Amino acid sequence: MKITLGTVTHPGGSRVNKTGSWRTASKPRFNHQACVACDVCALVCPEGCIFGTGQNTYYANEDYCKGCGICAEVCPVHDIEMIPEAGEDG
Amino acid sequence: MVKVEERDKFNDHLLASGHTACPGCGQSLAARLVLRAAGRNVMVVNSTGCLEVFSSKYPESAWEVPWIHSLFENTSAVAAGIEAALKITGQLDRVRVIAQGGDGSTADIGLGAISGMLERGHDVLYICYDNEAYMNTGIQRSGSTPYYARTTTSPPGKVSRGNWRPKKDVPQIALAHGIPYVAVASVGYPMDLDRKVRKALSIRGPKYVQIHVPCPLGWGTAPERTIDFARLAVLTGLYPLYEVENGELRALKIPKKVPVEEYLKEQVRFRHLFGKEDRKKEIAEIQGIADQNIEKFGLIVK
Amino acid sequence: MVKGRMLQGARAMAEMCALCRPKVISAYPITPQTLIVEELSQIVADGDLEAEFINVEGEHSAASVVLGAAAVGVRVFTCSSSQGLLLMSEVIFNIAGMRLPVVMICVNRSVSAPLNIWNDQQDSIIMRDSGWIQLYAENNQETCDLLLQAHKIAEDHRVMLPAMVCCDGYVLPHAYEIVDLPSQAEVDAFLPSYDPIYKLDIDNPTTMGAFADPEKYMETRYMIQETMKKSLSVIEEVARDFGSSFGRSSYGLFEKYRVDDASTVVVALGSMAGTIKDVVDELRDQGEKVGILRLICYRPFPKEALYEALSAAENIVIMEKDISLGGSGAVATDMRAVFYGREACPRISGFILGLGGRDITVDDIKTTISKAQHQVADADFVGLKEDLELEGING
Numbered sequence: 001m002k003i004t005l006g007t008v009t010h011p012g013g014s015r016v017n018k019t020g021s022w023r024t025a026s027k028p029r030f031n032h033q034a035c036v037a038c039d040v041c042a043l044v045c046p047e048g049c050i051f052g053t054g055q056n057t058y059y060a061n062e063d064y065c066k067g068c069g070i071c072a073e074v075c076p077v078h079d080i081e082m083i084p085e086a087g088e089d090g
Numbered sequence: 091m092v093k094v095e096e097r098d099k100f101n102d103h104l105l106a107s108g109h110t111a112c113p114g115c116g117q118s119l120a121a122r123l124v125l126r127a128a129g130r131n132v133m134v135v136n137s138t139g140c141l142e143v144f145s146s147k148y149p150e151s152a153w154e155v156p157w158i159h160s161l162f163e164n165t166s167a168v169a170a171g172i173e174a175a176l177k178i179t180g181q182l183d184r185v186r187v188i189a190q191g192g193d194g195s196t197a198d199i200g201l202g203a204i205s206g207m208l209e210r211g212h213d214v215l216y217i218c219y220d221n222e223a224y225m226n227t228g229i230q231r232s233g234s235t236p237y238y239a240r241t242t243t244s245p246p247g248k249v250s251r252g253n254w255r256p257k258k259d260v261p262q263i264a265l266a267h268g269i270p271y272v273a274v275a276s277v278g279y280p281m282d283l284d285r286k287v288r289k290a291l292s293i294r295g296p297k298y299v300q301i302h303v304p305c306p307l308g309w310g311t312a313p314e315r316t317i318d319f320a321r322l323a324v325l326t327g328l329y330p331l332y333e334v335e336n337g338e339l340r341a342l343k344i345p346k347k348v349p350v351e352e353y354l355k356e357q358v359r360f361r362h363l364f365g366k367e368d369r370k371k372e373i374a375e376i377q378g379i380a381d382q383n384i385e386k387f388g389l390i391v392k
Numbered sequence: 393m394v395k396g397r398m399l400q401g402a403r404a405m406a407e408m409c410a411l412c413r414p415k416v417i418s419a420y421p422i423t424p425q426t427l428i429v430e431e432l433s434q435i436v437a438d439g440d441l442e443a444e445f446i447n448v449e450g451e452h453s454a455a456s457v458v459l460g461a462a463a464v465g466v467r468v469f470t471c472s473s474s475q476g477l478l479l480m481s482e483v484i485f486n487i488a489g490m491r492l493p494v495v496m497i498c499v500n501r502s503v504s505a506p507l508n509i510w511n512d513q514q515d516s517i518i519m520r521d522s523g524w525i526q527l528y529a530e531n532n533q534e535t536c537d538l539l540l541q542a543h544k545i546a547e548d549h550r551v552m553l554p555a556m557v558c559c560d561g562y563v564l565p566h567a568y569e570i571v572d573l574p575s576q577a578e579v580d581a582f583l584p585s586y587d588p589i590y591k592l593d594i595d596n597p598t599t600m601g602a603f604a605d606p607e608k609y610m611e612t613r614y615m616i617q618e619t620m621k622k623s624l625s626v627i628e629e630v631a632r633d634f635g636s637s638f639g640r641s642s643y644g645l646f647e648k649y650r651v652d653d654a655s656t657v658v659v660a661l662g663s664m665a666g667t668i669k670d671v672v673d674e675l676r677d678q679g680e681k682v683g684i685l686r687l688i689c690y691r692p693f694p695k696e697a698l699y700e701a702l703s704a705a706e707n708i709v710i711m712e713k714d715i716s717l718g719g720s721g722a723v724a725t726d727m728r729a730v731f732y733g734r735e736a737c738p739r740i741s742g743f744i745l746g747l748g749g750r751d752i753t754v755d756d757i758k759t760t761i762s763k764a765q766h767q768v769a770d771a772d773f774v775g776l777k778e779d780l781e782l783e784g785i786n787g
Contacts, residue, residue, distance in 0.1 A: 003611045005552055006491035007148045007602045008590040014108035014145065014152035022113065043280050044317055046111060046119040048103040061107070068113035069314030082314075133592050135460065148608055151599035156592040158463050159601035160456060160486055167453035171416060171460025171468075172592065174444035178415045179466060185594055203456070206449035 019047065023067035026082040032056035034077040041071035041080060104130065109152040111144040114313025116303030116320060117192070117219045118144065120277045124188070124217055124301075127287035130155055131184055133176075135169040137191025137200060138162040140226040141219060163199040165189045166207035169214045182213060186291050190217040193234035194224045196300075197258045208267040208296045215290045215297045218260060221305035229308040233258035236328070237379065238372050239359045241308075246362040251372055256379060264298035265334055271295075273333035276302040278320025282342060286333055293335075302329045310358020322353040327380035330387045341387040350377045396572030401532035402427030402565040404573060405497060406434075408536035410441040411579040412495075412543050414469040416461035418446040418454045422476040423509045424561035425499040429471055451476035455483035455494075462492040463600055465591030467543065470494070473561060474501035477515045481522070487554050488523025488616065490601060493546035493586070494554040497539065500662065500713075501561040502748040510749020511561040512713035513661060517690075517722045523616045525555040525623060526691040528661040530647075532569045535559040537642050538688070540574075540583060541630045547586050548630075551623045553616065560663040562749070574638055582637050620692040627689055645694040647686040648701060650676060654683030656707040656765060659727060661687050664711065664745070664752050671757045682761060687723065695730045703736030709764040711757070711774075713746045720771040741769035750775050 028050075035056045042050040042058065049065050052058030058080075060071065072080040104125035111118035121141055125132070133156045136142045142159045145152040160168045169189035176182045189207070191200060196218035207214055223241045224230040231244040237256040240246055244253040265272045271293045275283040283301060290297040304320050306313045323329035325348040332341040351373060354360040363369045363376075384390055399407075405428050409417075417436070419429040436445040444461075448454045451472050458468035472480060477498055487494050498516040502508045516526060527542060529535035535557060542555035559565065574582075590598055604612055624645065631644035649669055651657055658668050665686040675682045685701060702708055710724040719725065724742025731737055741764040746752040756775050763769060781787035 001149065001608075003148075003604075003608055003615065005589060005615070006489065006600060007604050007608070007612060009146075009149040009151050009599045009602050011151055011154040011597050011599065012106045013150040014106050014110075016150060017108035017110060019108055019110065040280075043123075044119060044277075046113075046115050046122070046316075047107050047109075048105065048122050049107050064107035066113035068316070069312075070114060070119075070316055073314040074317050130597075131594050133464075133594070143603060146599055146602040148602035148604045151602060153599050154597060156594055156597045157599045158460070158592060159603075160459055160490070161482060164452060164456035164459075164483060167448065167456030168460035168463075170446060170448075170453075171418065171457035171462075172464050173460075174416045174418075174446055174457065175461035175464035175466045175468075178442070178444045179464070202449055203453050206453055209449075210446070 018063045020063045020065050023065065023085055025067065025085060026069065027062060027065060027067050027085055028060050028069070028071050028080050029083045030058050030060070031079045031081065034079040036077055038076060040074050040076065044070055044074055046070065104154040105145065106152045106154060108150070109145045110147070111140065112307050112313070114306045114316045116277045116305060116316045117141055117221055119316070120219055120283065120301045120303045121190070123277070123280055123283055124190070124287050125155065127284045128186065128188060128291055132186045132188050133158070133172055135165050135172060135187070135189045137165040137195035139192040139195060141190070141192065143226060162195050164203055165191050165195060165200055166203040166214070166216060170207045170210065170212045173212045173214050187214045188217060189214050190219065192225070193218060193220040193222060194232040197233035197260050205267065208264060208269050208298065212296055213294050215299065218300040219303045220300050221303045221308060222257070223308050225305050225308040234260065237376055238363060240362060241359070251369070252362060261298065261300050267296070269296045269298065271297040271333070271335050273299045274329070274331050275299060276320045276324050276329060276331055277304070278302070278317050278324060279331060279342065282331060289333070308359070310361070311356065319353065319357065322348065326350045326353045327384040327389055328353060328376070330383045330389055332387050339387070341389055343391055344389050347384060347390060350380050394570055396570045398568055399571045400427070400566065400568050401535065401559070403431050404532050404536050404571040405539065405565065406431030407573055408539050409469050410435045411574065411576055412540060412583060413441070413467060414443055415466035416444045416446065416458060416468045417470065418448055418457035419471050420448050420451045420454045420476060422451070422473045424501060424565060425471050425473040425476065427565050428497060428499065451479040452483055455480040455487065458494050459483060459487050459490070459492060462494050463490070463592050465586065465588035467586040468494055469496065471497045471499065473499040474503055474515045477519065478503065481519065484519055484524065485522045489612065491552045492554060493552055495539070495542045495546055496556050497535070498556050498558045499561045499565055500558050508748040511563055512747045512749070513558065514714045514747070516556060516558045517714040519556065520691050520722060523553060524691065525553055525627070525689070526558060527555065527688055528558045528690060529564070530663055530665050530686060532564050532567065533571050535564060536571060536573060537634065537640070540579060541634055541642065544583050544630050545623065545627055548626050549589060551619060551626055552589060553619060553623065558662065563663045572640070578637065582633070624689070624692050624694050624697070643688055645689040645697050646701070647688065649684045649686065651683035651685055651701065653681060654705060655681045656709060656761060657702055657705045658682070658684040658709045658711055658761065659687060659723065660684065660711045661690060661723065662713070664713070667752060667754060668711070668757055671754055671761070675761070690723070693726050698727070698730050699734060699736065702738065705738045707764050708738045708740045709761055710740065710742045711745050711760060712742070715744050715747070715771060724771070739764070739768055743769060743772050743774050745774045
């Protein structure tokens with residue numbers, strides 16, 4: 001690794017931190033049943049890791065999702081639920 | 091199944107993922123929303139604090155825009171220098187300058203530099219992320235800590251009921267400088283926040299925007315409830331959302347008064363006010379602050 | 393015929409500053425620095441320098457404003473003294489760590505309490521650990537010459553460190569002397585426009601001031617330390633360039649005056665060297681082999697060059713206007729470290745003079761030199777008023 005003068009660095013390097021490994025208990029499941037594409041889950045995700053392009057397309061990038069659960073809390077149609085980290089498949 | 095990298099190609103967040111804020115951090119959310127509103131043509135000056143630490147561990151920066159951290163209390167002065175350099179080199183027509191910090195660097199240690207920057211009329215937007223204590227050093231009381239809140243330096247005890255003074259009113263201090271735009275926003279109302287940041291950046295000269303950002307760690311609240319508590323602070327009248335543009339006040343109305351207990355009772359920092367009969371007086375005093383705000387800012391349509 | 397104009401020192405320094413074309417200047421008034429920033433304000437107000445002059449609410453912000461402007465990639469200038477420099481100190485260290493080639497003048501003044509607005513060099517000496525290059529001037533001409541050189545040294549890509557030009561308060565900026573200032577064309581030819589390595593730029597975003605964990609911080613200090621050592625040759629190179637460009641010698645790291653065959657060499661910084669040179673001449677006339685080495689570059693401390701220059705001396709007499717209270721004078725401490733464990737081993741004595749504007753007389757200097765030829769002195773105060781009763785000491 002190079003140490004630059006004045007520790008100047010370049011954008012976006014934080015993406016190497018896969019903060020998804022922080023999750024201990026639960027992660028969001030996007031049910032894709034009642035989604036109205038209001039985009040609020042994506043808007044209020046502190047990690048900026050929820051994405052979607054229309055109804056029932058939203059998902060969280062689990063590489064970064066810390067499992068805070070804000071998305072499930074704010075979803076106006078309760079289409080997101082927090083499930084145990086191991087997931088429904090076991 | 092679409093590969094994650096492809097699906098993320100529309101990820102244009104200017105505060106990138108992989109920052110190391112606590113789960114549910116209101117400040118990290120607010121900072122991302124501010125940049126979302128500001129766009130790429132900004133230079134950001136950041137005070138020392140949580141936001142700086144969780145986003146800029148060398149070499150892993152989360153910032154997609156030009157960003158600089160110098161010290162805790164000099165953010166406004168550094169921003170003033172940047173603005174001056176942009177002005178003299180003819181770049182100020184295409185670049186906006188944002189100075190930002192927490193409530194400690196705003197209400198306390200950096201207040202003098204902020205006042206200087208506002209008074210001199212620099213074309214800078216100052217943003218205070220108000221989580222109501224020194225969270226980065228471990229939840230110590232700041233001038234912006236609310237009345238009776240528990241912090242590690244305003245602990246309740248035999249002769250103490252927590253923070254002994256009401257919160258310092260920095261937006262009013264900013265207003266006293268006669269600047270063109272002052273706004274109070276909340277992470278609980280992201281579109282209102284977005285509008286205020288865009289509005290501020292459309293105005294030339296000094297601007298001050300203060301954003302209420304719940305801190306799950308410092309407040310003792312569940313991470314998933316960050317938005318809820320931010321909204322409750324507004325709905326009780328404890329954190330009135332308003333803006334003053336060229337002297338004209340506009341406040342976000344609340345549908346009906348929510349009692350302050352609803353906001354206070356599930357936060358560990360106020361837990362010492364509950365369960366004992368003799369603490370009713372303190373809660374009544376906090377209710378008094380909310381009532382005063384409702385009256386002063388006309389928060390409820392009569 | 394003498395070249396130059398009769399100018400008050402502060403005016404000459406302000407004109408030299410303007411010739412260097414800083415884009416952003418920020419300062420806060422403090423005695424005895426004020427004259428310089430007043431003159432600069434006027435120069436900007438008259439439209440003779442295209443710069444932003446930012447009147448701030450304190451020195452901490454003055455240093456911060458120039459830090460921010462330097463990060464955008466423009467040349468900057470600030471100026472302070474005493475308490476002002478101390479208030480700046482947090483930013484002073486920060487500027488060096490961020491590798492921003494800020495240039496400032498420190499108009500040397502004592503440090504309170506008690507409040508005292510007169511000259512010594514305690515203020516800048518306190519900043520010796522900050523990572524700033526420090527150059528001490530003897531007179532107004534040299535202050536101006538060093539200011540021009542300081543920009544060139546600091547902005548050299550082999551250096552990229554801030555530089556502080558120090559001049560003695562009142563003694564220099566308030567005095568009228570003949571100063572020969574170069575033309576704008578000459579300055580432009582000598583000092584190219586600032587070419588930053590990194591800067592804030594929306595077309596090429598960078599993150600400046602990232603924090604370093606224990607796996608990286610120590611390297612940042614090592615980098616500055618190594619760069620400081622390397623900058624010694626850059627300072628000498630720039631001094632040589634200056635000499636050939638302006639036909640006036642500039643001494644680089646230090647000036648030797650009648651040192652080469654001297655058995656006793658006084659070491660001093662700044663304006664007191666003028667008086668010491670007179671004493672040297674007088675003693676030489678009496679057959680004493682005395683000289684003075686006037687240290688210009690205190691940081692980086694030119695250890696090897698000083699060893700070379702002074703290893704033939706029997707006595708080194710350090711006269712300085714600062715004291716690390718409870719320790720010794722800073723320059724004496726550094727000088728002893730140069731010779732410790734080496735082959736040449738002159739007697740090194742340290743004397744403290746002229747604190748808070750106390751006159752440094754010819755007799756003081758003679759007595760000091762004589763004393764040092766017979767015994768080793770460590771932080772001996774010279775020129776104390778013997779008739780004063782000192783509570784807790786002799787009263």
